[in-house]
Every structure is written in structure tokens, then in C-alpha cells.
Amino acid sequence: MLIAQISDTHISEPGQMTCGVAPMAENLKRCVDSINALEPLPDLVLLSGDVTDKATAAQARHAAEILAGLTMPLYVVPGNHDSRQVLAEAFGPVICPTNNRGLVNYVVEGYPLRVIAFDTLDPAGPSGRLGKSSLDWISACLKDGGEQPTLLVAHHPPLDLGVPETDQDGFVGAEALAAIVSRHPNIVRFLCGHIHLHTNTLWCGTCVTTAPSTGMQLTLDLTQKTVSRFLLSSPAYLLHVWTPGQTLTTHQIILSDLSGPFDFDG
Numbered sequence: 001m002l003i004a005q006i007s008d009t010h011i012s013e014p015g016q017m018t019c020g021v022a023p024m025a026e027n028l029k030r031c032v033d034s035i036n037a038l039e040p041l042p043d044l045v046l047l048s049g050d051v052t053d054k055a056t057a058a059q060a061r062h063a064a065e066i067l068a069g070l071t072m073p074l075y076v077v078p079g080n081h082d083s084r085q086v087l088a089e090a091f092g093p094v095i096c097p098t099n100n101r102g103l104v105n106y107v108v109e110g111y112p113l114r115v116i117a118f119d120t121l122d123p124a125g126p127s128g129r130l131g132k133s134s135l136d137w138i139s140a141c142l143k144d145g146g147e148q149p150t151l152l153v154a155h156h157p158p159l160d161l162g163v164p165e166t167d168q169d170g171f172v173g174a175e176a177l178a179a180i181v182s183r184h185p186n187i188v189r190f191l192c193g194h195i196h197l198h199t200n201t202l203w204c205g206t207c208v209t210t211a212p213s214t215g216m217q218l219t220l221d222l223t224q225k226t227v228s229r230f231l232l233s234s235p236a237y238l239l240h241v242w243t244p245g246q247t248l249t250t251h252q253i254i255l256s257d258l259s260g261p262f263d264f265d266g
């Protein structure tokens with residue numbers, strides 16, 4: 001099974017550069033073309049939030065229009081730059097299902113890996129938030145799935161990753177989520193976005209993986225003294241490969257111009 005993960009696409013209105021400089025629509029089109037050209041094709045694509053830059057309906061429609069070019073199923077969760085209602089309207093109930101509280105919490109079944117997608121958006125600010133109803137729902141879903149290998153996907157990573165801006169944002173409910181995740185060793189990965197950098201960190205018996213943005217890479221300052229800014233980067237996404245031997249290997253695909261390939265004995 002192959003899963004492509006796109007994140008933090010920060011799409012603006014048609015014809016607009018994001019933050020005045022980032023060609024995020026063009027970058028997303030390049031990612032869509034790259035994913036459609038993979039062999040074999042991914043079984044599905046996950047978009048882990050910050051689909052839009054300013055949560056407007058026009059931006060969400062623009063993103064949906066570009067992503068309609070994918071030739072495989074797409075699933076979306078909202079990030080702190082999104083509105084869950086706006087995303088649900090633009091993408092519809094198959095790509096962005098909502099529950100009876102309007103939260104984008106759903107399960108994708110029918111594949112070797114089960115995917116539990118959940119909504120960490122807090123309309124009050126940039127932090128992650130999981131309320132009691134979502135935490136109870138995640139716990140019940142995991143119980144229902146038994147031992148089946150499972151992926152979690154949400155926008156906010158549940159721990160600090162050494163990035164000042166997003167560490168300050170925090171995640172209300174992360175401790176309760178940690179207690180749930182610790183009880184389920186069949187969770188093979190927790191896929192996130194938010195920090196605009198590719199990282200992998202062990203957490204509660206699983207691995208939290210953050211995907212890169214599709215072109216707005218965060219500056220990395222391990223001294224944590226400077227305010228986060230962004231660099232214009234080549235479009236990038238992750239490709240998660242689930243093998244019959246039941247391991248999940250993650251490749252970062254960066255769409256930059258490379259020379260080659262060359263033979264090693266050349």
C-alpha cells in the first residue's frame with residue numbers, strides 16, 4: 001500500500017502569491033502531477049491541513065480545483081489556517097467528512113492500513129485542540145479496529161519539536177491523546193503537518209512524522225532564539241510505503257532539478 005501525504009499547501013486566491021512571494025498554487029499543481037506519475041500509483045493521498053492560507057471560501061475552492069486533478073482518492077483534515085466549515089463545503093463529504101458536531105473526524109477503511117483522521121483545529125487560535133468528544137471517538141475507533149495496523153492523521157503534532165512558533169502554539173488534549181495512543185501498539189505512525197519541516201520523533205510507542213510544506217519551509221533555529229520565518233523551497237511531499245512485511249517506510253519527494261541518474265561503476 002502506498003500513501004502520499006501533502007501538507008501545508010497554504011493556497012491563496014487564483015492569481016495570488018501566498019504572503020506575496022510563495023507560488024503555492026503552482027507548487028501544488030507540480031505535486032499533483034508528480035503523484036499522478038508515480039508507479040505504482042498511491043492508493044490514496046492524505047492532506048494534513050493548512051490547505052488554505054486565510055481560510056476563505058475562494059482559497060478552499062481554488063485548492064479543491066487543483067486537487068481534483070489527482071487520479072486517486074484524497075482525504076483532508078483542517079489546520080489552523082483553515083475553517084472546517086469552509087473546507088467541508090469546498091471538498092464535500094467524501095474528501096472532507098464531518099461528524100454531527102461539524103468536526104472533521106473520520107475513518108478510512110478497506111485498505112491494509114486503517115486511517116483514523118481527526119480535527120485538531122481550534123477556532124480561537126493556532127494551537128491544536130482535542131475536546132472530550134473527539135478523544136472519546138478516537139479511543140472508540142481504536143478499540144473497534146482491533147489489531148489492524150493503523151495510521152493516525154491530524155494537522156498538529158502532539159509534542160514540541162524544537163520549533164519556537166509551533167511549540168508555543170501547544171496542543172490542548174495532547175496528554176489525554178498520549179494515554180490513548182500508548183494503549184495501542186498497532187498504531188504504526190501518526191502523520192502531521194504544521195511545522196513546515198520533515199521530522200520523525202518517537203512518541204508513546206509510535207512515530208510522529210511531520211510532512212514538509214509544499215514550498216514554504218520554516219527556518220530552522222535550534223537555539224530557538226529567533227522568530228520563525230520561511231524560506232521559499234522546492235515543492236515536496238511524503239510517500240509512505242507499507243510493505244507486505246508490515247513495515248512503513250517514508251520517502252521525502254522533493255521536486256527539484258537533479259542531474260542523473262548515473263551508474264555507480266561509470
Ligand SMILES: [Fe+2]
Binds near residue numbers: 008010194
Ligand atoms: Fe502551515
